[in-house]
Amino acid sequence: MLELINISKSYEQTPLLKNISFQLNAGETIGLLGASGSGKSTLLRIIAGLESPEGGRILFNGEDLAPRPPHLRDFGLVFQDYALFPHLNVFDNVAFGLKMKNIKDEMRPRVTEMLETVNLQGFENRKVTGLSGGEQQRVALARALAIHPRLLMFDEPLGALDRTLKEDLLNELRMILHKTSIPAIYVTHDQDEAFAIADKILLLHDGEIIRAGSPSEVWQHPGSIHAARMLGIGNIITGKIESMEGGMKTVSTDLGVFRVECQHARKQGDMVPLLIRQTSGGENIEAQIQVADVIFKRDEFEVRVKNGLAFRVENAPKIGEVIRVKIQMECLE
Amino acid sequence: MKPIHRIILWLPPLTFLLVFFFYPLGNILNLAFDPTVILDPNNLRITYHATRFTFYQAILSTLLTFLLGIPSAILFSRFDFRGKSLLRALTAVPFMLPTVVVAAAFNSVIGFQVTDYKLQVFDLQPSTFNFLLILSAHVFYNTTIVIRIVGNALSRLDPKLEGAARSLGADRFHVWKDITLPLLRPALFASALLVFMFDFTSFGVILLLGGTSFSTLEVEIYLRVLKLPNLPLAALLSVIQLIFTIIFALIYSRAVHHASTQTAPRFSLARPPKKLSERFFVFTLYALLILFFLLPLISLPIRSLTRLEADRGQRGEIQYGFTVDYYRELFINRRGSVFYVPPIQAAANSLGYAALTALFSLTLGYPAAYALAKPSRLEQILDPLIMLPLGASAVMLGLGFIITFGRMLASPFFVPIAHTLIALPFVIRTLQPALASIPNRLRESAAMLGASPFRVWQTVDFPILSRATISAATFAFTVSLGEFGATLLLTRPEYPTIPIAIQRFLSQPGGLNYGQGMAMATLLLVLTTASIMVIEKIRITEEF
Structure with missing residues (x-):
C-alpha cells in the first residue's frame, strides 16, 4: 500500500535520514521507534508532504506521491501537542477537513459519529482551549478520522499525557485502528507504546532502520547492539573470538569461555558484543558471577556484578559470594 | 494600612490633579459646552x-x-x-x-x-x-x-x-x-x-x-x-x-x-x-x-556639523564643508536673532525643568504608589482617575492652563507642572510594582530587630526601591526634556526649552538658523539617548 524507497533527508548539512525503505500493507500498523532527534517526526512530515525528501520515492498504491501536495493526499496526522485550532470550537475543528473537501450534507452526522468514536459525545460546542490534554487528543484523533484518511500518522500522540490516561487511550486507539482498518504509522520513543499498538516495529537509529519485524521477533532477536540498548534488553558484554568453526565461535568473556553462534564473519581475535539474557529453562548455559551488590526488588533480588551486569535471583546471596546463573547468549552486530 | 493613612497618602497627588488637571478640564468643558x-x-x-x-x-x-x-x-x-x-x-x-x-x-x-x-x-x-x-x-x-x-x-x-x-x-x-x-x-x-x-x-x-x-x-x-x-x-x-x-x-x-x-x-520558528x-x-x-x-x-x-549655505549676508556661492559654527553660535546672544538670550540658555532651562519634573513627579508619585501597592477599595476607584491625564493631549493640558491660570502663567513653574502631569502616570506605574514586591515580613523583621519606622524605610525600602526610583526619575526627566505640545503653549519667550528652540530655529529662514536648529536637535538626541540607555540598563540588570 505505502512504500518508501530510499528516502533521505539532511538537516543543516548533517544527514538526518539515510536511505529509509519500508512497506506498509493494508490494515497494518507500523510502530516507528526512535530516540528524540532520530528523524522520526521528519519522516512523518515527508510522508505527509509537508517536507520534501532529498532523495528517494514514496509510492501509495503504486502512485508516486512526489507531485501530490499535502492537502490532496488524504493522510491524517495527529501531533503530540494536538495542534487543535484554538479559534475554532470542537465541532469546527473536527469538521475542518470536511469543509475543505466541501462535504456539506454529511458533515454534521459525520462529526457526531467521530465524536462518539472517541467518546466525546456532546462536546460539539466546547472551546478546545478549555479541554484537558486527553480530551484534546481525542478531538485531534476525531479530526483526523473524520476525513476517512487513506493513512493515519501519529507523532508521539500520547507523549504529553500521564501514565494511566496513556494506557486507556492506547487501548481505545488500538480498537479504533482495528475497527476502521486504516493503515497507520505510529511514531514514539516509548517501546511499550510501540509494542502494544504495532503489528510491525521499525527501529530508527542514526537515520537508519536498524531492525524491522513483528514485536516478538524484534524483542527476541534485536540483532544489533544499538537495537538491544534501545529496547533495554538484558546485559551486553564484549567477548574475544578465540577460535571459529563455521558459524559457531568460541569467545572468551569476563564471565568465562562460551560457544556462540555468530553469523557475521569475523576474524580470530576480533571483539564482538554479546547479549546476555537470564533464562530459567530450555537451552541455556551457566555462568559464574561474583556478587558485588544485592538490591531488594519485591519478589526477587537484583544482583550486581563488578562490570555493571545485573541478574535476578530468588534468594539473597552475600556480597563477595560466587553464584551460578543460567543465561542465554546471543551474538550482536 | 489605616484609612486615615491612605487619605494622607492620597492627599498630595489628588490635590495636584484636582488643581492642575480636573479643574482646567472642567473649565475647558465649560467653555466648550x-x-x-x-x-x-x-x-x-x-x-x-x-x-x-x-x-x-x-x-x-x-x-x-x-x-x-x-x-x-x-x-x-x-x-x-x-x-x-x-x-x-x-x-x-x-x-x-x-x-x-x-x-x-x-x-x-x-x-x-x-x-x-x-x-x-x-x-x-x-x-x-x-x-x-x-x-x-x-x-x-x-x-x-x-x-x-x-x-x-x-x-x-x-x-x-x-x-x-x-x-x-x-x-x-x-x-x-x-x-x-x-x-x-x-x-x-x-x-x-x-x-x-x-x-x-x-x-x-x-x-x-x-x-x-x-x-x-x-x-x-x-x-x-x-x-x-x-x-x-x-x-x-x-x-x-x-x-x-x-x-x-x-x-x-x-x-x-x-x-x-x-x-x-x-522552539523559535526563526531560521536562516x-x-x-x-x-x-x-x-x-x-x-x-x-x-x-x-x-x-x-x-x-x-x-x-556641515556648512551648506552662502556666507553670512552673501548671496553668492554655496559654501560646503565641516563646521562647528552652529554649536558656537548657540552660546552667542546676537541681536536680531530668534532669542533674547544665548540659545544655549534653552538647554539650561530644559535641564532645570526636567530636574523639577523629576522632583515633582517623584514627590507626588511615591505616596500614590505606596497606597496602590496594597490596594483597598479606595484605590480601585482612584487608580483609573490618576491615569486619566494620559488620555488628554499635551496641547489640551496647555489650553487648560491658559484658560484657568491666565496671567499667572508668567511664572516659569507652570511648564514643569504640566510636564509632571504627563510623567506622573508613568512614574506611579514604575514605582508601584517595586513597592508591591517588598514583602512586609522584611519590614517587620527589621522593626523586631529594633529599627525605627524611618530606619526601616532607610534600610529595607530604599535599597530595593533605588533602582525603580532612578528609573522613574529618569523617565520623568526624559519626558520633560522632549515635551513639545504643552510647552509650546505655556512657555514664556525668555524661557525657551530645547524643543521650543528647535521649533523656532526651524521656522526661521536662513542657513544659520537651520544649522543651529540641527545642533540643538542633536544635543537633545544625545541627551535623550543617554537617558534611554540609563533606563534600559536598569531594566536589563533587573531582569538578570
Whole structure:
C-alpha cells in the first residue's frame, strides 16, 4: 500500500535520514521507534508532504506521491501537542477537513459519529482551549478520522499525557485502528507504546532502520547492539573470538569461555558484543558471577556484578559470594 | 494600612490633579459646552474639517506603517540573520525620541538636497511633499509597535497548525484564510488601533514638518490658542479630541482583553533564509530598514556639523564643508536673532525643568504608589482617575492652563507642572510594582530587630526601591526634556526649552538658523539617548 524507497533527508548539512525503505500493507500498523532527534517526526512530515525528501520515492498504491501536495493526499496526522485550532470550537475543528473537501450534507452526522468514536459525545460546542490534554487528543484523533484518511500518522500522540490516561487511550486507539482498518504509522520513543499498538516495529537509529519485524521477533532477536540498548534488553558484554568453526565461535568473556553462534564473519581475535539474557529453562548455559551488590526488588533480588551486569535471583546471596546463573547468549552486530 | 493613612497618602497627588488637571478640564468643558460655541457654523466647519483631516492622515499613516511593519514583523519572527537584535533595537529607537528630534531628523535628510527647503517649511500651501514627510515620520515612529505586537503573535503561531490544516485538505490559501489570519486578527487589530491612536494625536511632527496648514485637531487647537485666538473654539476642538481618544482607548482595552491566548511553540520558528526568494526578501528588507531608520538619525548630527549655505549676508556661492559654527553660535546672544538670550540658555532651562519634573513627579508619585501597592477599595476607584491625564493631549493640558491660570502663567513653574502631569502616570506605574514586591515580613523583621519606622524605610525600602526610583526619575526627566505640545503653549519667550528652540530655529529662514536648529536637535538626541540607555540598563540588570 505505502512504500518508501530510499528516502533521505539532511538537516543543516548533517544527514538526518539515510536511505529509509519500508512497506506498509493494508490494515497494518507500523510502530516507528526512535530516540528524540532520530528523524522520526521528519519522516512523518515527508510522508505527509509537508517536507520534501532529498532523495528517494514514496509510492501509495503504486502512485508516486512526489507531485501530490499535502492537502490532496488524504493522510491524517495527529501531533503530540494536538495542534487543535484554538479559534475554532470542537465541532469546527473536527469538521475542518470536511469543509475543505466541501462535504456539506454529511458533515454534521459525520462529526457526531467521530465524536462518539472517541467518546466525546456532546462536546460539539466546547472551546478546545478549555479541554484537558486527553480530551484534546481525542478531538485531534476525531479530526483526523473524520476525513476517512487513506493513512493515519501519529507523532508521539500520547507523549504529553500521564501514565494511566496513556494506557486507556492506547487501548481505545488500538480498537479504533482495528475497527476502521486504516493503515497507520505510529511514531514514539516509548517501546511499550510501540509494542502494544504495532503489528510491525521499525527501529530508527542514526537515520537508519536498524531492525524491522513483528514485536516478538524484534524483542527476541534485536540483532544489533544499538537495537538491544534501545529496547533495554538484558546485559551486553564484549567477548574475544578465540577460535571459529563455521558459524559457531568460541569467545572468551569476563564471565568465562562460551560457544556462540555468530553469523557475521569475523576474524580470530576480533571483539564482538554479546547479549546476555537470564533464562530459567530450555537451552541455556551457566555462568559464574561474583556478587558485588544485592538490591531488594519485591519478589526477587537484583544482583550486581563488578562490570555493571545485573541478574535476578530468588534468594539473597552475600556480597563477595560466587553464584551460578543460567543465561542465554546471543551474538550482536 | 489605616484609612486615615491612605487619605494622607492620597492627599498630595489628588490635590495636584484636582488643581492642575480636573479643574482646567472642567473649565475647558465649560467653555466648550456653550450653545453659541457648538452651534456656530464657522466653528462647526473648522471642527469638521480638522476632524476629517485628522482621521485621513491617521488612517493613511497607519496603512503605511503596516506596509512596512508587517513584512518587518515576518522578518523578525521567521528569519535568523546577522545583526538581527541590533536591527530590532534600531527600529525601536524612534518610539522613545522626542517629536521635535524626529521632525528635525527628517528635515535634515531633505535639507541635504534642497538647501532652501527650510524656507518652504512654514506658512506655505500644504504640499504633497510635506505630507509625505509627515507620513514617513509617523511610519518611522510606529513601525516598532507593529513589529512588536504582530511579530510576537507570529512567533507564537504554532507551525503544526499549518501542518494539521494541510493534511486535512486545506490548500495554502485556505490555511492562510482559515487558520493564520483568524489567529493573527487580535494582534493586527490591537496594533492597528495603537498606531492609529498615536497618529491621531500626533502634534510636533505635523507642526514641524508640515506647518499650520496641516490642520489636524491638535494643530487647530494650537492655532486657535496662539495664532488666531479663539479659546472657545479651541476648547470645543479639545473636547472632540478627548472624546475620540477615550473611545479608542476603550476599544483598545476591550480588544486586548479579548485577545486569544495561544500556547507558544517550545522552539523559535526563526531560521536562516534558505531559498533564493527568502534571501532576497531578507536582504531587501534589511537594507530598507537600515536605510529608513538609520538615515535620519545619522544625517541629523552630520547636518549639524556641515556648512551648506552662502556666507553670512552673501548671496553668492554655496559654501560646503565641516563646521562647528552652529554649536558656537548657540552660546552667542546676537541681536536680531530668534532669542533674547544665548540659545544655549534653552538647554539650561530644559535641564532645570526636567530636574523639577523629576522632583515633582517623584514627590507626588511615591505616596500614590505606596497606597496602590496594597490596594483597598479606595484605590480601585482612584487608580483609573490618576491615569486619566494620559488620555488628554499635551496641547489640551496647555489650553487648560491658559484658560484657568491666565496671567499667572508668567511664572516659569507652570511648564514643569504640566510636564509632571504627563510623567506622573508613568512614574506611579514604575514605582508601584517595586513597592508591591517588598514583602512586609522584611519590614517587620527589621522593626523586631529594633529599627525605627524611618530606619526601616532607610534600610529595607530604599535599597530595593533605588533602582525603580532612578528609573522613574529618569523617565520623568526624559519626558520633560522632549515635551513639545504643552510647552509650546505655556512657555514664556525668555524661557525657551530645547524643543521650543528647535521649533523656532526651524521656522526661521536662513542657513544659520537651520544649522543651529540641527545642533540643538542633536544635543537633545544625545541627551535623550543617554537617558534611554540609563533606563534600559536598569531594566536589563533587573531582569538578570
